[in-house]
Amino acid sequence: MAGILTADIDAPPAATLGIIPSLASVLGAIPGLVDVWRIDPARIARDGDSRVSAWTGSIAGRQFTQANALRRPLYVAPGRVDFGTGAAARATMQLAGTPLGQPASASIGLRLVLAAEDETTDNQSFAGQDLDTTGTGLVRLAWRYNAAGMGNYIRLQIGAAQRDVDLPAGVTDAMVWLTIQSGEVWLNVNGTAAASAIAAATLNLPGFAIGGSREGTPAFAGSLTGICITQSALTPTQRAAAEWAMRHSV
Secondary structure, eight states: OTTOOOOOOOOOTTOOTTOOOOHHHHHHTSTTEEEEEEOOGGGEEEOTTSBEEEEEOSSSOOEEEOOOGGGOOEEETTTEEESSTTSOTTOEEEEOSSOOBSOSSEEEEEEEEOOGGGTTSOOEEEEEESTTSSSSOOEEEEEEEOOTTSOEEEEEEETTEEEEEEEOTTOOEEEEEEEEETTEEEEEETTEEOSSOEEGGGOOBSSOEEEOOOTTSOOOOSEEEEEEEESSOOOHHHHHHHHHHHHSOO
């Protein structure tokens, strides 16, 4: 028939044409997903002072919790959980439920933001294990400050081993990833990897906290806008989806 164009399309078996998968379906399909925590007011339980008692994940319903009102961070609409200004002293939250332990493969991502006036405080722990005690088994991520005009850096510390990734001067927004794979732990910040890995054999996470700090070191003065934890190493597509979720509130 005149005026009608036809074409043969070869599609892989079971392919669905013209349908874009939802963010939730992409994230939910990640192998070993623990959860993804986004800024969603419906999933952030607050007390009368807007301090956060529970932050519930968007996919599996896992929670970071804080029963002690004196240690709760502050929910700041529309898009952050603030562990610094207005929050309780040394605000921190713990991952509830099954411990992460010693996974053979895992990815842990956090997006943190600091105000300009807070970036000059050195050695702010913002996530890890054993952040609030002086015992052994330290695993931590920390914001480190160099000097005015010289930039900052993110540090991964596992026991005595340390790895750093530099940030340009003035950058106070960091997407931080730990990737555990093939017996190694890699730190990646804003797309840049550390120069070398740390042996995964020394990593153990019977607990995992956000915010807080070891006594005698500065508390975390910044905010978190999202967290992703999986028991698998992410593909580039999966990481991109997780990062989008961590940057955008619901």
